Amino acid sequence: MSTVIDLSHVAEAAPGRSIGQKPPDDVLLDVRGLKTYFHVLDGTVPAVDGVDFQIKRGETLGLVGESGCGKSVTSLTIMRLIDIPPGEIAAGEIWFDGVDILSLSPSEMRDIRGSEMSMIFQEPMTSLNPVFTVGYQIAEAVKAHRNVSKNSARDRAIEMLAAVGIPSPERRFKQYPHELSGGMRQRVMIAMALSCDPKLIIADEPTTALDVTIQAQILELMKSIQERTGTALLLITHDLAVVAETVERIAVMYAGRIVEAGTAEEVLLDPKHPYTQGLIASIPSTVPRGQRLNVIKGTVPNPFRMPTGCRFEPRCPHAFGPCKDFDPPLRLTGPNRESACWLQYPPGELPVKETDAPPATPVPVERVGH
Amino acid sequence: MTKYIIRRLLQAIPVIFLISIVCFVLMLMAPGGPQAQFNQNRFIKPEQVDLWLQHWCLVRNPSPPDMIKEYAGWLGVWNCQTQSFISENGGLNFLPSFLGGGVNGMLHGDWGISIYLNQPVLDIILGRLPVTLLLMVTAWIIWLTLALILGVVAAIRRYSFFDQAATLFSYTFYSLPTFWLGLMLIEIFAVTLHWFPSQLIQSPRISPGPFASAVWWQAFWTDPGLYGWDVAMHLVLPVTTLVAVSVAGDSRFVRSAMLESLNQDYVRTARAKGLSERRVIFRHAFRNALLPIITNGALEVAFLFSGAIVTETIFSLQGMGYLYIQGLQAHDYFLLMGIVFIGAILVVVFNLVADVLYAVADPRIRYD
Ligand SMILES: Nc1ncnc2c1ncn2[C@@H]1O[C@H](COP(=O)(O)OP(=O)(O)OP(=O)(O)O)[C@@H](O)[C@H]1O
Ligand SMILES: [Mg+2]
Numbered sequence: 001m002s003t004v005i006d007l008s009h010v011a012e013a014a015p016g017r018s019i020g021q022k023p024p025d026d027v028l029l030d031v032r033g034l035k036t037y038f039h040v041l042d043g044t045v046p047a048v049d050g051v052d053f054q055i056k057r058g059e060t061l062g063l064v065g066e067s068g069c070g071k072s073v074t075s076l077t078i079m080r081l082i083d084i085p086p087g088e089i090a091a092g093e094i095w096f097d098g099v100d101i102l103s104l105s106p107s108e109m110r111d112i113r114g115s116e117m118s119m120i121f122q123e124p125m126t127s128l129n130p131v132f133t134v135g136y137q138i139a140e141a142v143k144a145h146r147n148v149s150k151n152s153a154r155d156r157a158i159e160m161l162a163a164v165g166i167p168s169p170e171r172r173f174k175q176y177p178h179e180l181s182g183g184m185r186q187r188v189m190i191a192m193a194l195s196c197d198p199k200l201i202i203a204d205e206p207t208t209a210l211d212v213t214i215q216a217q218i219l220e221l222m223k224s225i226q227e228r229t230g231t232a233l234l235l236i237t238h239d240l241a242v243v244a245e246t247v248e249r250i251a252v253m254y255a256g257r258i259v260e261a262g263t264a265e266e267v268l269l270d271p272k273h274p275y276t277q278g279l280i281a282s283i284p285s286t287v288p289r290g291q292r293l294n295v296i297k298g299t300v301p302n303p304f305r306m307p308t309g310c311r312f313e314p315r316c317p318h319a320f321g322p323c324k325d326f327d328p329p330l331r332l333t334g335p336n337r338e339s340a341c342w343l344q345y346p347p348g349e350l351p352v353k354e355t356d357a358p359p360a361t362p363v364p365v366e367r368v369g370h
Numbered sequence: 371m372t373k374y375i376i377r378r379l380l381q382a383i384p385v386i387f388l389i390s391i392v393c394f395v396l397m398l399m400a401p402g403g404p405q406a407q408f409n410q411n412r413f414i415k416p417e418q419v420d421l422w423l424q425h426w427c428l429v430r431n432p433s434p435p436d437m438i439k440e441y442a443g444w445l446g447v448w449n450c451q452t453q454s455f456i457s458e459n460g461g462l463n464f465l466p467s468f469l470g471g472g473v474n475g476m477l478h479g480d481w482g483i484s485i486y487l488n489q490p491v492l493d494i495i496l497g498r499l500p501v502t503l504l505l506m507v508t509a510w511i512i513w514l515t516l517a518l519i520l521g522v523v524a525a526i527r528r529y530s531f532f533d534q535a536a537t538l539f540s541y542t543f544y545s546l547p548t549f550w551l552g553l554m555l556i557e558i559f560a561v562t563l564h565w566f567p568s569q570l571i572q573s574p575r576i577s578p579g580p581f582a583s584a585v586w587w588q589a590f591w592t593d594p595g596l597y598g599w600d601v602a603m604h605l606v607l608p609v610t611t612l613v614a615v616s617v618a619g620d621s622r623f624v625r626s627a628m629l630e631s632l633n634q635d636y637v638r639t640a641r642a643k644g645l646s647e648r649r650v651i652f653r654h655a656f657r658n659a660l661l662p663i664i665t666n667g668a669l670e671v672a673f674l675f676s677g678a679i680v681t682e683t684i685f686s687l688q689g690m691g692y693l694y695i696q697g698l699q700a701h702d703y704f705l706l707m708g709i710v711f712i713g714a715i716l717v718v719v720f721n722l723v724a725d726v727l728y729a730v731a732d733p734r735i736r737y738d
Contacts, residue, residue, distance in 0.1 A: 079642055081638060081641055081642060106647075110644045110645075110646065111644065112644070113641070113642060113643070113644035114642060114643035114644030114645075115644055118642065118643070119642045121635060121638070121639065121642075123635055126634065126635040126636065127635045127636055127638075127639045128636055128639065129636040129639070129640065129654055129657075129658070130636070130658070130732070130733070130734055131657055131658060131661075131731070131732060131733060132657075140643065140645065141643040141644070141645075144643055144644050144645050144646075144649075145644060176733040176734065178733070178734045189639075192639075192643065
């Protein structure tokens with residue numbers, strides 16, 4: 001039997017953010033202890049289970065992690081696009097531009113969506129409505145947030161189409177999504193997301209569905225637009241190569257949690273968390289030709305049976321003493337550098353399992369009325 | 371698009387031809403015939419019956435070649451008077467009469483004479499058409515409107531009390547036979563409660579003549595309120611019968627189309643743009659759900675036609691459906707063929723209408 005030990009001193013080691021307190025002005029997005037659960041027939045899926053990260057104004061953050069770790073759910077929760085039910089935002093705060101958006105009414109949230117923060121989705125083929133022209137769909141976003149005439153919404157849409165590098169935008173304005181290639185459609189989605197000059201753009205695997213050459217073009221476009229407009233960008237991907245080229249900071253996610261965060265260089269060149277180390281080691285180009293690819297052994301934990309200690313412990317090659325029983329919180333390991341791993345804690349701060357001198361042999365339970 | 375429509379109409383010709391030949395032959399193969407009306411009459415000799423049949427260009431117990439001949443006569447390829455493909459005018463019978471062809475058969479616009487009513491088939495049908503059209507169009511509009519409202523609301527409020535109630539309602543009515551529902555409605559609302567009339571399209575007390583005939587219209591314009599109200603009251607139960615069963619199935623259809631559409635990525639995109647929920651549902655989701663609904667709605671006109679047959683019979687409405695049952699009982703081949711022909715054209719035309727509307731509603735579809 002383990003007793004709950006006081007971890008408050010450890011939690012305080014995490015960046016100084018106290019619940020309910022407005023973050024400093026230069027922080028655009030501050031996600032704190034966010035938990036999004038899905039209540040399904042089999043039980044509850046803790047898709048996002050205590051996510052913490054920050055994005056400063058104009059900053060680019062890459063959120064990486066393997067499939068199913070909760071990246072999309074995190075982004076949809078930030079946009080408040082989770083279907084409730086089956087979803088539930090069980091805990092946490094999302095401070096955006098000085099407001100905790102989880103406390104906003106649906107209509108206040110609508111005013112922010114698409115205007116202050118907008119989103120680009122993974123599937124350009126299905127994310128546009130097939131029965132409306134692409135121009136109409138961009139102009140619609142403009143009209144939803146700006147009190148402008150139909151004509152100026154149209155002009156803005158054409159301007160945006162030109163800005164994302166679509167040739168002859170006047171003609172494209174009148175075309176339907178099926179008349180455009182996948183790359184073009186993703187450009188349209190980007191144009192739509194940018195149309196109201198948002199402060200934050202969330203891109204959920206914007207290039208995964210595209211072929212490699214188009215991927216590079218789209219990433220290049222997003223980078224150049226981001227530099228030009230100074231919008232903050234949350235780029236979600238499972239491709240480390242993509243983040244390495246595009247973002248300033250990286251947050252690594254595992255099983256519904258952030259396990260490591262830092263600048264792109266720090267995280268990629270000096271990964272502190274064994275999961276990040278495994279991820280980097282498994283990039284094919286880091287392995288010499290002809291040699292077996294590295295894989296992280298084991299599988300993602302079953303959401304219905306999460307390990308009680310560190311979620312990565314069953315797969316971790318460095319697991320030791322506290323890992324099985326205690327879940328490591330994020331800890332600052334440098335300026336703006338965090339990691340959730342007991343290896344990063346000084347030995348004195350490690351929690352110890354208090355054992356109540358367990359009996360060597362189980363006490364037989366007497367049965368009554370046998 | 372025009373080219374496409376013309377091509378489809380041309381393609382429809384062989385289809386209608388095939389439908390008519392199959393129906394005609396099946397009808398002739400059915401035991402009995404128009405001569406059955408004389409069976410109980412001891413004073414009519416078999417020879418007289420044969421003569422009577424000959425007058426209609428029919429034979430007793432036709433062999434396959436006889437059937438072809440009779441069909442060809444109905445079509446206007448065969449000439450019954452000359453007993454050949456040559457007409458009285460000396461040319462091939464199927465040609466227009468000014469080129470020496472005959473005047474008999476569908477090809478010459480002659481729908482034949484009803485054996486049972488002894489009047490031109492076309493005149494009879496045209497006289498009965500208004501009742502059927504009124505019944506069908508009224509039922510169709512009400513049913514589509516109801517199905518849309520029920521289906522969309524059930525989809526938006528999925529698993530709510532309303533949705534569950536709509537499901538229960540749907541399965542109940544869906545499993546009811548039309549004729550039984552009609553009889554129950556008569557029993558409750560006509561016989562017991564006296565709220566609505568149980569039969570006919572207008573009250574005999576005030577009827578100036580057959581519905582929608584010239585005399586009727588004359589009388590109607592003298593007092594539209596009186597006659598309009600009278601017809602409306604007579605329509606309530608038949609339309610309810612026709613609508614209840616169909617709304618049940620169709621509201622489910624609309625619900626699932628709407629649910630599917632609400633689950634699409636572009637609906638999420640619309641929400642992510644910050645559009646109002648109303649706009650997301652009606653502009654983005656409903657607009658797409660409409661595509662299968664349009665097809666379904668247009669194709670159902672044919673079902674409506676057959677539903678009208680049962681309904682008109684239950685409520686003794688003097689429409690084409692009721693006429694069809696009468697014709698069936700009398701083995702009135704020419705009358706039946708006339709009605710079947712209209713039915714076939716309805717099916718073909720509304721298939722085309724469905725395709726055209728679909729192309730109008732969905733920019734991805736292009737014919738030509
Ligand atoms: N609507 C939902 N109902 C139930 N479970 C859900 C729902 N949406 C997501 N989940 C679950 O949440 C978990 C995280 O999903 P999410 O889509 O966020 O993963 P991801 O990190 O984006 O993966 P990928 O790289 O494949 O996109 C998954 O286990 C998924 O099954
Ligand atoms: Mg995802």
